[in-house]
Amino acid sequence: xxxxxxxxxxxxxxxxxxxxxxxxxxxxxxxxxxxxxxxxxxxxxxxxxxxxxxxxxxxxxxxxxxxxxxxxxxxxxxxxxxxxxxxxxxxxxxxxxxxxxxxxxxxxxxxxxxxxxxxxxxxxxxxxxxxxxxxxxxxxxxxxxxxxxxxxxxxxxxxxxxxxxxxxxxxxxxxxxxxxxxxxxxxxxxxxxxxxxxxxxxxxxxxxxxxxxxxxxxxxxxxxxxxxxxxxxxxxxxxxxxxxxxxxxxxxxxxxxxxxxxxxxxxxx
Ligand code: MG
Numbered sequence: 001x002x003x004x005x006x007x008x009x010x011x012x013x014x015x016x017x018x019x020x021x022x023x024x025x026x027x028x029x030x031x032x033x034x035x036x037x038x039x040x041x042x043x044x045x046x047x048x049x050x051x052x053x054x055x056x057x058x059x060x061x062x063x064x065x066x067x068x069x070x071x072x073x074x075x076x077x078x079x080x081x082x083x084x085x086x087x088x089x090x091x092x093x094x095x096x097x098x099x100x101x102x103x104x105x106x107x108x109x110x111x112x113x114x115x116x117x118x119x120x121x122x123x124x125x126x127x128x129x130x131x132x133x134x135x136x137x138x139x140x141x142x143x144x145x146x147x148x149x150x151x152x153x154x155x156x157x158x159x160x161x162x163x164x165x166x167x168x169x170x171x172x173x174x175x176x177x178x179x180x181x182x183x184x185x186x187x188x189x190x191x192x193x194x195x196x197x198x199x200x201x202x203x204x205x206x207x208x209x210x211x212x213x214x215x216x217x218x219x220x221x222x223x224x225x226x227x228x229x230x231x232x233x234x235x236x237x238x239x240x241x242x243x244x245x246x247x248x249x250x251x252x253x254x255x256x257x258x259x260x261x262x263x264x265x266x267x268x269x
Contacts, residue, residue: 022166022177068265072124075114075248076264078102087111087249095252102128102262105143108254113149117245120269123147123194129157130258131187137163142253144173147196149246152232153215153223155259159186170222172213173232182220189262191218195269199228201242 046052063070075083078101081093087110094109129141141157152173156163158181165171170178184190192215199211207230215223230238250261 068124069267072265072267073116074265076103076125076261078262081112083114083116084112085115087113087247098260100262102260104260105250105252105257107252107256107258109252111146111249111252113146113247113249115247117247118148118266118268119198119245121147121194121196121248122267122269123196123248123264124191124266125264126189126191126262127155128189128260128262129186130260132258133157133186134256134258136161138167139253139255141257141259142251142255143257143259144251144253145192145194146232146249146251147194147213148198148211148243149249150231150243151196151211151213151228152251153192153194153213155192155251157186158183170215170217172215172223172226172228174234175229175232175238176213176223176226178215178217178222179224180220180222182217182222184218192216193219195225197269198245199240205242207240207242 060071068074073083078098081095081097081103084093085091086093093103093112095106095112096104098104123145125145127143134140138156140161141155143155144152145155146152154167154169154171154173156167156169158169165177166174168178169181169183194216195212195214197212199207200209202208210227210229212225212227213223214221214225228238230240232238248266
């Protein structure tokens with residue numbers, strides 16, 4: 001009887017084509033975690049300020065020039081594609097190198113990715129949708145940056161262009177809805193600042209700690225240390241096959257996106 005009722009409900013739901021509402025984190029929480037105890041703070045409390053002041057280890061210094069940290073690897077400065085290859089066959093990049101210090105997706109040439117692999121990282125990149133409006137929903141200036149070659153942070157023109165919210169600009173694709181849409185006006189440059197911590201796998205290849213993503217879009221927090229649930233699949237569940245470091249990948253969505261990029265740098269963490 002229960003199955004029959006469930007079947008009727010599902011059928012009616014599908015027939016009505018109801019748009020889905022994402023579950024909240026509270027709804028997803030199924031266990032009550034234990035309280036956190038900081039062991040170093042147990043025992044008799046210090047009575048002088050010096051007892052809680054440390055001088056080692058020394059903190060390394062980083063200087064900043066033109067907003068780029070001195071320990072960053074500059075992946076794209078507008079002059080060449082030296083750090084990049086086509087994903088499909090590791091050949092030279094076929095995207096357009098513009099004379100204003102940017103690059104633009106060459107439609108249907110495929111994704112590009114860094115030659116170097118990265119694990120935990122801080123990544124800065126800037127992107128821009130073309131000023132003229134092309135298509136709609138997921139086909140309006142769709143690109144994306146894949147961290148570790150596996151986890152897509154969506155790039156999309158969402159001005160007057162609704163789509164599923166877990167696939168809109170600033171989403172961790174089909175996993176985390178952005179907190180806000182912080183897009184710059186169409187045709188203006190946007191910045192993404194990303195902090196990624198890679199997932200940890202045990203010897204059996206099972207994931208024991210989820211990776212995390214933090215994203216600032218134009219300086220605005222849109223992803224707050226969210227846990228990666230696996231790969232960001234278009235169809236199907238996220239996958240959690242064990243992996244090490246991987247490339248940073250930029251997407252050719254193959255629908256004349258016209259998306260441009262500039263000023264890309266990364267710090268390994
Ligand atoms: Mg995309």
